[in-house]
Amino acid sequence: MSFKGLGPQALPFLKALAFHQTKDWFEANRAIYETEIKGPLGDLVEDVSAALAAAKIPLRGDRKKALFRLHRDTRFSKDKSPYKTNAGAVLNRDGTKGTGGMLYIHVDPAGCFAAAGWYMPEPGTLAKLRAAIVRTPKAYGAMEAALAEAKLKLSDDYTLKRTPRGFEQVSDPGLLVAVKRTGFVVSRPLEDADLARPVLAARIVAFAKDALPLLQFGWKATA
DSSP states (O other): OOOOOOOTTHHHHHHHHHHHOOHHHHHHTHHHIIIIIIHHHHHHHHHHHHHHHHTTOOOBOOTTTSBOOSBOOOTTOSOOOSBOSSEEEEEBTTSSSSSSSEEEEEEOTTOEEEEEEESSOOHHHHHHHHHHHHHOHHHHHHHHHHHHHTTOOOOSSSBOSSOOTTOTTOOOHHHHHHHTBSOEEEEEEEOGGGTTSTHHHHHHHHHHHHHHHHHHHHHHHHO
16 A cells, blocks of 8 residues: 555645635645645555455546546636645546546545545436436335445435426435435545545545445446
8 A cells, every 4th residue: 555645735735725826826836736635645546446446346546537637627617716725536437537426535624525426417317316216215215224324324415496307206205305316425524634644545445335335226226
């Protein structure tokens, strides 16, 4: 295992970047980003990927494809700030950022966390997830129970107020909550103190194992 921890300046750098947001400042401090955030985050992704492979959990990533760019795409945004103020990486079944059912790592001065599931899925994928919930309610309930056993709960941040079209016949209160979801995501905070320690990789692997019932349900639903 090569991950030794993010550098002590990782969070201070991101906090300062939120204030400065200039190319001159970033270039003057690029070495901090490269050595204390980007490099170690790449090590973390590859260590987590190896550990998940050993556990036969089909999530993988590498430092070239898994890490998100720090530069923001401002073409269609009112916010023209050139840099993100957090660092992130994603692992999934094909090692890219494009497929559903992901493990996400978020490093942020405002709070670090790991997340898993389907965030803002495409309409076709979302329809398959909803159909599977209605078609196999016992399996969906078992999945939620397994998450609860691991002290995880689907986020309520991604939900509709009204029942989506095509699911008006759903009357069960629990299933109704489920089909109104527009995303299926669980998350767990990561302690700032663990960022600088090799144990962070183990924390993320443990979370992935706890979130596996959600991923397995979704992968089957969207196959």
